Amino acid sequence: MSDEPGLTPADILQAIPYARFLGVRAEFAGDEVTLVLPYSEHLIGNPTVPAIHGGVLGALMEMTAIAQLSMAQSADGKGGARRPRPIDITVEYLRSARPVDTFARAQLRRVGRRIANVSVEAWQDARAAPVATLHGHFKVFSESE
C-alpha cells in the first residue's frame, strides 16, 4: 500500500490509472499544487450545452485535495505512509463548465492526525469565477498507524 519513498506528487498522480483516463496533470508552485484538466471530448457530460460532466469536476477536485494533502504530508516528513482517502465530500456547482481547460487548487483548512478538512475550487477562464467547489473530509494516515 505504501508509495515508494522519493516519489514526487507528480509521479504519484501519473501512477493513478484513473488520472490518466481523465488526462489530469499537476503543476507546482512552491508548496502549492494546481491540477490541470486539459479539455477533451470524452469529458463532456451533456453534449447539447455542451458542458463537462459534473462528476468529472468532482473527481478533479477530489484528486486535487488528495494531491495537496500528500504534498503537505511529505513536506512534514510524515508523508507516504498511505494515500489520503475521502470520507465525505460536498460538491457545489456554480457555473456550467464549458469545453475548455479546467484548473483546480486546494486549501487545507485543518490537517489533524487522522482527519483533514479541505476546500477546493475549480475554475476555467478566471480564478475569481469558479465553476465548482468541493468541501470534504479526508482520512489521513500518519507513520505510526
Place this chain on the structure above:
Amino acid sequence: MVRPIDMISRSGDAGLHISPQAKALKLELVSVSPSEAIIKLPYRLELVGEPDSGILAGGAVTTLLDHVCGQAVWAALDEFMSIVTLDLRIDYTRPAKPGLDLFAHAHCYKLTRSVAFVRAAAYETDRSDPVSTAQAAFMLTRLQIQPTPDQIRAAVSR
C-alpha cells in the same frame, strides 16, 4: 405526449450513449422506473485510483452517482426540462471491492416546480451495503418549447 422516461425506456440506455463521459466510462442502464434508475459501472483497470490495491477511483464513483441521480430526475419528470446539478454530497462508506462491477441506484424522492431532490447509493451486489451514498439537488427550468418526438428520436439516435 412523450415523457422523458419514455425516451429513456425506448433508447434502452438512458441516453447514455449521447453523453461522451458516460460512454467513456462504459456506463450501462440496468433499469428505470418512475423516479428511479439503476446504472452499472463495469470494473476496469483504467479506472483504478489506487494502483496497488486495484480499488476503483473515488472520482469514477462520483461520476456514476452524479449520472444516476440525473437519470432519476429525468425519470421523475412529466415534461422535458433543463436539469442542472446544484450540489452533490457523497459519503464514502467503504472502499469498493477490487475487480467487481459497481451499480448505482437513485431515487428522486421529491420534486417541486423548480427543484428535484435525489438520494443514491453505489454497491457491488447488495444495496443495503453501499460503497458510497449520495444526496443531490437539481435545479429545474421549464423549456419554452417541448421537443418534438422527431427531435427526441434524433437526440437519442445521435
